[in-house]
Amino acid sequence: xxxxxxxxxxxxxxxxxxxxxxxxxxxxxxxxxxxxxxxxxxxxxxxxxxxxxxxxxxxxxxxxxxxxxxxxxxxxxxxxxxxxxxxxxxxxxxxxxxxxxxxxxxxxxxxxxxxxxxxxxxxxxxxxxxxxxxxxxxxxxxxxxxxxxxxxxxxxxxxxxxxxxxxxxxxxxxxx
Amino acid sequence: xxxxxxxxxxxxxxxxxxxxxxxxxxxxxxxxxxxxxxxxxxxxxxxxxxxxxxxxxxxxxxxxxxxxxxxxxxxxxxxxxxxxxxxxxxxxxxxxxxxxxxxxxxxxxxxxxxxxxxxxxxxxxxxxxxxxxxxxxxxxxxxxxxxxxxxxxxxxxxxxxxxxxxxxxxxxxxxxxxxxxxxxxxxxxxxxxxxxxxxxxxxxxxxxxxxxxxxxxxxxxxxxxxxxxxxxxxxxxxxxxxxxxxxxxxxxxxxxxxxxxxxxx
Numbered sequence: 273x274x275x276x277x278x279x280x281x282x283x284x285x286x287x288x289x290x291x292x293x294x295x296x297x298x299x300x301x302x303x304x305x306x307x308x309x310x311x312x313x314x315x316x317x318x319x320x321x322x323x324x325x326x327x328x329x330x331x332x333x334x335x336x337x338x339x340x341x342x343x344x345x346x347x348x349x350x351x352x353x354x355x356x357x358x359x360x361x362x363x364x365x366x367x368x369x370x371x372x373x374x375x376x377x378x379x380x381x382x383x384x385x386x387x388x389x390x391x392x393x394x395x396x397x398x399x400x401x402x403x404x405x406x407x408x409x410x411x412x413x414x415x416x417x418x419x420x421x422x423x424x425x426x427x428x429x430x431x432x433x434x435x436x437x438x439x440x441x442x443x444x445x446x447x448x
Numbered sequence: 449x450x451x452x453x454x455x456x457x458x459x460x461x462x463x464x465x466x467x468x469x470x471x472x473x474x475x476x477x478x479x480x481x482x483x484x485x486x487x488x489x490x491x492x493x494x495x496x497x498x499x500x501x502x503x504x505x506x507x508x509x510x511x512x513x514x515x516x517x518x519x520x521x522x523x524x525x526x527x528x529x530x531x532x533x534x535x536x537x538x539x540x541x542x543x544x545x546x547x548x549x550x551x552x553x554x555x556x557x558x559x560x561x562x563x564x565x566x567x568x569x570x571x572x573x574x575x576x577x578x579x580x581x582x583x584x585x586x587x588x589x590x591x592x593x594x595x596x597x598x599x600x601x602x603x604x605x606x607x608x609x610x611x612x613x614x615x616x617x618x619x620x621x622x623x624x625x626x627x628x629x630x631x632x633x634x635x636x637x638x639x640x641x642x643x644x645x646x647x648x649x650x651x652x653x654x655x656x657x658x659x660x661x662x663x664x665x666x667x668x669x670x671x672x673x674x675x676x677x678x679x680x681x682x683x684x685x686x687x688x689x690x691x692x693x694x695x696x697x698x699x700x701x702x703x704x705x706x707x708x709x710x711x712x713x
Contacts, residue, residue, distance in 0.1 A: 395617055397664070399664070
């Protein structure tokens with residue numbers, strides 16, 4: 273009787289010890305804004321506007337940060353994109369996790385434009401193992417119009433789901 | 449018509465004898481069956497009272513695991529188990545549990561809280577007619593558990609991205625109430641007089657789930673890790689207060705008296 277009691281006690285302790293928790297985070301934490309490039313084409317004869325995907329030959333993207341001490345904007349040293357080899361039709365951009373404004377300097381086929389995205393941000397708690405992610409919601413997008421004609425917001429919520437948030441249209445040079 | 453015929457026939461002395469003998473045989477049969485029925489009835493009567501005392505228990509499995517393992521959680525619990533007819537055991541469990549956890553990313557979780565469980569166990573062990581009364585139990589039961597507690601999640605660092613890093617986030621004095629149910633199976637053995645040892649396995653299931661994005665607790669006192677479902681193992685030591693005196697001798701005397709009466713008849 274005593275033996276069986278001891279066996280059960282040892283078994284219970286071993287079972288409790290063996291129940292270790294796994295500390296690895298299996299959830300995706302990569303939050304990104306996806307922007308696609310498009311070319312609008314208006315056919316004067318048929319009076320139909322068609323939009324096709326645009327592949328940029330040369331693209332450079334760089335962040336512009338507002339310095340609260342000097343009250344000036346300055347370019348961030350590292351480049352987000354520096355592409356001359358492959359043609360890109362869409363890009364992923366990180367939004368600022370600690371400000372309501374993210375500004376980017378686009379160099380599209382040697383033409384420079386500045387895109388400013390106004391957004392809200394909030395912390396999204398996942399778990400003790402995964403910590404937090406910062407999610408965003410796009411309010412408005414302002415752009416200069418050297419190469420870019422307009423920017424359309426397709427999906428306001430910026431999170432870990434892979435969707436096209438913005439559509440960047442270039443000028444329709446065929447139109448007079 | 450039959451009655452008339454019988455009446456006419458009973459007038460003869462031979463027929464009378466036959467009828468009398470048949471009636472006497474029937475009477476004998478009736479008596480025999482009555483005696484045999486009485487014999488069947490003679491089983492030890494269930495003399496267990498409704499209230500058969502109560503057992504105070506201490507869970508040593510949680511104490512041992514907290515002390516022996518380098519665990520970031522601890523738990524101490526006890527129980528009060530009322531014995532009704534030695535079949536139904538209303539049970540109240542209560543305890544204190546907590547966690548002080550730091551992940552590999554230095555995120556901290558700290559909580560201390562009390563918990564209560566209320567439920568009932570049923571003794572599934574049936575007593576055989578000729579077996580001696582025993583206090584060893586094979587139990588199955590259910591519990592409803594509840595814990596209202598505060599917790600802190602500290603030092604959450606937002607991963608550095610292109611724009612830089614921010615200050616660590618702290619969620620302090622988060623408060624929640626969690627309710628769950630448990631299915632319990634186990635055994636209890638009387639190792640010494642009124643001294644019980646037993647173990648039970650529990651399948652725990654949270655009734656309410658956390659909304660995505662809210663700062664959910666990592667550990668729930670009395671439930672365990674906040675994974676929706678959890679397993680628990682209790683190893684209890686208990687002392688039975690106010691036990692009912694066993695009426696084995698009384699039952700035996702009663703049984704013998706009934707047998708003597710039948711033999712006399």
